[in-house]
Amino acid sequence: MLTQEENDLLCQVGAGTPMGELMRRYWLPATYDWELEPDGQPQRVKLLGEDLLAWRDSSGNAAFTQNLCPHRGASLYFGRNEEEGLRCAYHGWKFDVDGNCVDMPNEPSTSNFKNKLKITSYKGADFGGITWVYMGPDQENPPGVPQFEWGLVPEVQRRHYARFIYECNWMQAVEGELDSTHAPFLHGRLRMEDDPKYGGYTAEKIADFYIQNTDYGLVYGAERKQADGNSYWRATHFLFPFYGMFPATPIKVPLSIYVPIDDHYTMHFGLEWHPTKELKGNRWPVETMHEAVNLSLGSGPWKPEKKGMFYSKWWPEMSPETDFHMDLETKKNFSYTGIPNVRQQDAALEWSMGPIMDRTKEHLGTADATVIRTRRLLIAAARALAEDGTPPPGSQNPELYKVRSCSVVLAGGEEWLEALGPWFYAKTDEYPEAAGAMTGQ
Ligand code: FES
Ligand SMILES: [Fe+2]
Incomplete structure (x- = not known):
């Protein structure tokens, strides 16, 4: 739970607000x-x-x-x-x-x-x-653009797969990205034996969290212990000020970006890349990219162009007016929500909190540890900038952004940061080796 003052500080991004000034350093x-x-x-x-x-x-x-x-x-x-x-x-x-x-x-x-x-x-x-x-001070001498690996690899090794306007505050979307335990519910199917097209299935709904502050934000590992003695780890990074890197697979590393348009609207970019291999399929020529970009995994079709509005072509048809395409038969029989895919499921729940969630009324539990830590880091950094001009994390260090996430089965008791660190920080291009199969999925 936050005080009203903390919630305002966290969410408001206009010029002259503490978080708005923090955002203007990136x-x-x-x-x-x-x-x-x-x-x-x-x-x-x-x-x-x-x-x-x-x-x-x-x-x-x-x-x-x-x-x-x-x-x-x-x-x-x-x-x-x-x-x-x-x-x-x-x-x-x-x-x-x-x-x-x-x-x-x-x-x-x-x-x-x-x-x-x-x-x-x-x-x-x-x-x-x-x-x-x-948009920050010293326009003549700005810091470097963050050197994400997806910007450094050849174009065939990256893919932009989602882009649309969120009708809610940016922090609701960032928190959704970092909230590990929602996935088996919101993005799940009802029974393990049903078709995976209706969502994932995870028998173990509880995870142990290990959070580590970093120079760019934080990294956390969610450990799910398996019956065979191994542990399934899902490791996610939060990078200042609004990047969520949910767990990679050996096929690709994903990144979600939530740029504040203003206090009530957010621009989402979803992309993925591989450090050495070409990504197969779904490669669009630029002429069709606007139509294609959200159809594979994203928000579905577009509203008619909103002429006169900012980002006029990037408003998705899914919205409260369409109930985010929730299908009641599917909800009854197969999937947790009946909403067609992950991006729409996330958007439905995040937008449903209102344009700015009232965090004075929430009740957070142990599963919300990452959300709590991320808020604390953002609030502390915004205050430090306002009080004595301390540059916020990563703003002066574009090379810190060359980071990758991971999901893998490790042997029980193995130290996750030691095992995954070389991959996380691009010291090796070899994906961490699994100690065994993932079970209960
Ligand atoms: S030249 Fe722009 S309003 Fe006159
Ligand atoms: Fe989600």
Whole structure:
């Protein structure tokens, strides 16, 4: 349980709030890189409560610029992106990617008015198929983009499989990612003998948790002891400020990203990669990626484009109005919820808490240890930044993000961090060897 003050501090991300200032110390994943063409139509985005236009100039530089023109406040969305700048459609004022006003064609040529004018325009950077934005101080000298392994491997070794807007606060989604014991319930099928298409089945619903703070956040191992004396371990990382890396398999390492759009909306990116091997199947050419990206594992089909809104094409049809596609026959006979897949199941429960969950009314148990620890780390880091300018974890160290998760059966009593550490921190590309089979699944 949190106090109201702690809950506000944890969830609010606007400029000037402690968590909003913490978020502004990191590069934020903002769009896919292919959405921004040089000299193409600017895209409406919203991040940390700020309405911005994402665009790319003639030379390919990406920028995230204030939506409203400083002249008489019209939206630059309708402007012309041409010849190294974005020109307002109202009276032709033009701005470069750094926010400098470079032309004011309705003012006398003798005027130097334009030289005095600069607008908010944040730096963009391309990495791993995503265009990132840095909205923090010292725009001239930002930290490095986090060096996740998926951005460093060849493109055929990574796959973007999900992307959609969550209609709830970012922290609800992050907490869902770190909450290990919900999976056998929310994502489960009713009986072991039923078709796995209705969800996983785990006989052992209780796990022992081992949590370790790290320089980038934390890692936790959930141990389920098996009848054969071995233990099934699921190891998950939380990386500041909003990354959840749930357990990998020998086939792929996954990452879930939850970027705050504002206090009530969140942009989710789901992706996966392998350090050395090509990922098979579901590879989409860019032209079909918007249609395809959520269909394999994600949120299902889209709502019609919400013209005029931020991220207008990325609103899923699944939502409270469609009951997240819950099918009552399936719920009665086969799956725990009747909701079609993992992403929709997570979204249904996380959105159902309301736009910002009231954490003054919750009742947490021992299974919530990771959620509790993560909140404490975030709150402490936001306070430390506000009080004495302490940089939050990982913000100055992009190389810390080269991390992998794991799920594996280890011999009973084996020290999990010792056994899994070389894989976690990319000291080896060999997946940790299983001591035996997983049982009771
Ligand atoms: S409102 Fe943009 S140039 Fe006048
Ligand atoms: Fe889940």
